[in-house]
Amino acid sequence: MPSDDLPVPVFSKPVTLRDVAAQAGVSVATASKALNSQGRMTAETRERIRETARRLGFRPNSLAQSLLRRRSFTVGLLTNDTYGRFSLPLMSGISDALVDNGVSVFLCNVEEDPRLGQMHVDAMLDKRVDGIIATGKRIDRHLPVDLSNLRVPVIYAFTQPDPDAVAFVSDDVGGARLAVEHFCRLGRKRIAHVTGPASFAVVHARVQAYRDVLVENGLPVSEPLLGSWSEAWGHQAVAQLFDGKSERPDAVFCGNDQIARGVIDALRERGLDVPSDVGVIGFDNWEIVAEATRPPLTSVDMNLVALGREAGLTLLSLVGGKPAAPGIRKLPCRLVVRQSCGHPPGG
Amino acid sequence: MPSDDLPVPVFSKPVTLRDVAAQAGVSVATASKALNSQGRMTAETRERIRETARRLGFRPNSLAQSLLRRRSFTVGLLTNDTYGRFSLPLMSGISDALVDNGVSVFLCNVEEDPRLGQMHVDAMLDKRVDGIIATGKRIDRHLPVDLSNLRVPVIYAFTQPDPDAVAFVSDDVGGARLAVEHFCRLGRKRIAHVTGPASFAVVHARVQAYRDVLVENGLPVSEPLLGSWSEAWGHQAVAQLFDGKSERPDAVFCGNDQIARGVIDALRERGLDVPSDVGVIGFDNWEIVAEATRPPLTSVDMNLVALGREAGLTLLSLVGGKPAAPGIRKLPCRLVVRQSCGHPPGG
DNA sequence: TTCATCTGAGAAAAGGTTTTCTCAAACAAT
DNA sequence: ATTGTTTGAGAAAACCTTTTCTCAGATGAA
Numbered sequence: 001m002p003s004d005d006l007p008v009p010v011f012s013k014p015v016t017l018r019d020v021a022a023q024a025g026v027s028v029a030t031a032s033k034a035l036n037s038q039g040r041m042t043a044e045t046r047e048r049i050r051e052t053a054r055r056l057g058f059r060p061n062s063l064a065q066s067l068l069r070r071r072s073f074t075v076g077l078l079t080n081d082t083y084g085r086f087s088l089p090l091m092s093g094i095s096d097a098l099v100d101n102g103v104s105v106f107l108c109n110v111e112e113d114p115r116l117g118q119m120h121v122d123a124m125l126d127k128r129v130d131g132i133i134a135t136g137k138r139i140d141r142h143l144p145v146d147l148s149n150l151r152v153p154v155i156y157a158f159t160q161p162d163p164d165a166v167a168f169v170s171d172d173v174g175g176a177r178l179a180v181e182h183f184c185r186l187g188r189k190r191i192a193h194v195t196g197p198a199s200f201a202v203v204h205a206r207v208q209a210y211r212d213v214l215v216e217n218g219l220p221v222s223e224p225l226l227g228s229w230s231e232a233w234g235h236q237a238v239a240q241l242f243d244g245k246s247e248r249p250d251a252v253f254c255g256n257d258q259i260a261r262g263v264i265d266a267l268r269e270r271g272l273d274v275p276s277d278v279g280v281i282g283f284d285n286w287e288i289v290a291e292a293t294r295p296p297l298t299s300v301d302m303n304l305v306a307l308g309r310e311a312g313l314t315l316l317s318l319v320g321g322k323p324a325a326p327g328i329r330k331l332p333c334r335l336v337v338r339q340s341c342g343h344p345p346g347g
Numbered sequence: 348m349p350s351d352d353l354p355v356p357v358f359s360k361p362v363t364l365r366d367v368a369a370q371a372g373v374s375v376a377t378a379s380k381a382l383n384s385q386g387r388m389t390a391e392t393r394e395r396i397r398e399t400a401r402r403l404g405f406r407p408n409s410l411a412q413s414l415l416r417r418r419s420f421t422v423g424l425l426t427n428d429t430y431g432r433f434s435l436p437l438m439s440g441i442s443d444a445l446v447d448n449g450v451s452v453f454l455c456n457v458e459e460d461p462r463l464g465q466m467h468v469d470a471m472l473d474k475r476v477d478g479i480i481a482t483g484k485r486i487d488r489h490l491p492v493d494l495s496n497l498r499v500p501v502i503y504a505f506t507q508p509d510p511d512a513v514a515f516v517s518d519d520v521g522g523a524r525l526a527v528e529h530f531c532r533l534g535r536k537r538i539a540h541v542t543g544p545a546s547f548a549v550v551h552a553r554v555q556a557y558r559d560v561l562v563e564n565g566l567p568v569s570e571p572l573l574g575s576w577s578e579a580w581g582h583q584a585v586a587q588l589f590d591g592k593s594e595r596p597d598a599v600f601c602g603n604d605q606i607a608r609g610v611i612d613a614l615r616e617r618g619l620d621v622p623s624d625v626g627v628i629g630f631d632n633w634e635i636v637a638e639a640t641r642p643p644l645t646s647v648d649m650n651l652v653a654l655g656r657e658a659g660l661t662l663l664s665l666v667g668g669k670p671a672a673p674g675i676r677k678l679p680c681r682l683v684v685r686q687s688c689g690h691p692p693g694g
Numbered sequence: 695t696t697c698a699t700c701t702g703a704g705a706a707a708a709g710g711t712t713t714t715c716t717c718a719a720a721c722a723a724t
Numbered sequence: 725a726t727t728g729t730t731t732g733a734g735a736a737a738a739c740c741t742t743t744t745c746t747c748a749g750a751t752g753a754a
Contacts, residue, residue, distance in 0.1 A: 011498045032742055061414070064414055070709080095455070120446065373733075385712085718734105
């Protein structure tokens with residue numbers, strides 16, 4: 001017996017090609033050809049079939065098409081970035097690039113759980129995804145799944161690839177240079193760097209770029225301060241920078257926007273004005289943080305949406321059989337200038 | 348000619364049931380039955396087939412199964428919450444609830460674009476999703492798509508449903524009561540409310556709950572301050588609350604965590620201590636904000652993961668043909684106590 | 695008239711699985 | 725020895741679409 005006497009909604013059956021063909025008085029083969037602009041028939045027949053399809057609201061069953069074509073117009077996005085800080089902009093770009101081609105995206109969060117990862121990968125493969133994009137919350141870590149030797153192409157975006165895989169990451173070195181060079185152009189002389197823990201590869205890359213730019217500009221290089229990615233660390237780092245007896249910085253380049261936020265708050269507490277006394281630049285351009293900061297934070301944007309779009313398009317061409325050179329492609333960052341570093345001396 | 352002479356990766360063909368059957372020396376029908384524990388055959392035959400399947404790494408083609416069963420083990424999640432503030436926890440709950448049943452989730456961001464929305468809905472329908480969950484970035488707004496009279500069941504989560512639809516939302520009234528009652532228990536006497544714009548339905552619901560609890564506790568009701576959802580507004584509201592000649596509040600209940608953040612910062616700038624002078628509670632429990640606040644912010648959590656799980660399970664049962672009562676179900680919030688409102692007088 | 699070519703359209707196979715139907719062999723009962 | 729029942733397993737249809745093959749009729753040339 002039914003568990004309840006609620007009305008069970010009844011859903012109308014989809015109209016199939018067979019229905020269209022019957023209505024139009026032709027065979028399914030002819031109907032198919034009419035709708036796909038294939039085969040030969042009088043213009044009159046073709047139009048009649050098309051009109052019938054339109055009238056009936058016919059939409060081809062993707063499952064049947066996929067089965068035949070061995071192509072499902074579906075891709076999987078694998079991530080362990082639960083709160084989507086990085087994977088959502090990426091997703092947005094991917095989806096953007098693919099929706100026009102009728103491709104839909106399975107989003108699978110695998111956390112750090114290999115079992116869960118395997119389940120998702122298996123489910124996607126069973127559903128015959130055309131390809132997989134792997135992403136994560138940090139560039140230098142693998143997802144807890146083995147994606148080598150899959151039956152479908154895999155693209156890595158913003159996460160560490162298998163060797164020989166095709167990967168897209170942001171150009172952290174370039175991004176860091178953008179920030180430090182901006183300070184140089186503004187005439188800042190003592191530029192500090194406060195960033196995350198040494199366990200992150202990006203930290204070293206950016207530190208190196210920071211040093212390089214300072215040397216190139218003949219400015220003194222102070223030791224970068226490594227800590228955590230938190231606001232609290234930014235706050236604390238200011239104490240280290242300004243309490244010591246070494247000369248005070250007039251600019252701080254921060255490893256992310258939260259650190260920058262902490263730095264700015266600490267500076268204000270010390271009565272230092274941003275940007276007139278000290279300029280600050282963040283990283284990530286997390287708008288919700290960068291725009292809420294007072295003053296609004298200048299920050300390096302990793303162009304994740306563009307990165308996602310690129311990854312999506314490349315996957316698509318890979319699926320289409322076009323080869324792609326394996327290796328890591330770095331996509332440029334851009335500096336989003338707000339009000340936390342002031343104007344050039346002359347401006 | 349090929350655009351390049353790169354090696355084109357060659358992907359091995361999946362092994363089909365036919366392959367298994369051939370290897371085991373039986374018909375595909377028998378093989379299918381063996382693997383699905385259907386039909387009749389000797390235990391020996393069944394085991395031999397299973398062993399063969401295992402050895403060959405056979406995995407049934409989901410597309411073929413779906414085509415036959417008219418059930419794709421796939422659902423669509425439609426959202427316009429680009430940065431996933433609300434939809435990602437929801438997604439996480441949905442995915443959690445469904446992955447064990449082998450169900451995968453298409454994530455579709457429709458922004459505010461009806462054309463895009465229609466594209467995504469069409470694509471999902473063509474791919475024969477078993478059902479759709481609609482969500483959004485605010486409860487009292489429709490997505491820019493018409494989901495009535497679809498061929499599949501639709502569940503609304505955290506967004507305004509069609510009449511007669513099944514919907515899950517957070518119990519904002521209960522959540523607000525939780526916060527204000529907490530202040531009352533702590534012995535706070537002059538509790539203010541700073542929240543978002545009047546155009547949001549939740550603002551009114553929470554304001555009403557705020558008033559009710561104060562009246563129930565015999566406390567004075569001050570006019571709630573409506574503004575925007577931003578940190579800046581929280582900052583500014585403190586000026587209004589503390590510069591006037593009316594009695595100063597000893598507690599502020601905020602409409603979201605960003606406002607709370609602004610409030611706390613402004614209080615500190617005035618030399619007021621949180622929590623000893625003024626207690627503060629936020630809403631949303633956005634951990635990245637709530638935990639970075641100094642002191643860490645007590646906040647109302649809408650239990651979005653649980654809400655997503657509930658929505659997923661209900662959709663599943665709807666897909667399975669079990670009816671569900673239409674209407675809006677409110678799920679309780681919970682208060683996550685951190686350090687921004689202090690201990691009870693006796694504690 | 696006869697042969698060759700072209701045209702429009704249908705029949706059938708394919709894609710991979712599930713399920714119903716059928717059937718021969720083995721067995722039990724008369 | 726005949727009839728009835730059970731058992732194990734295969735044939736075939738179904739899901740829906742695409743594509744190749746086939747073919748009858750029409751047209752053109754000789």
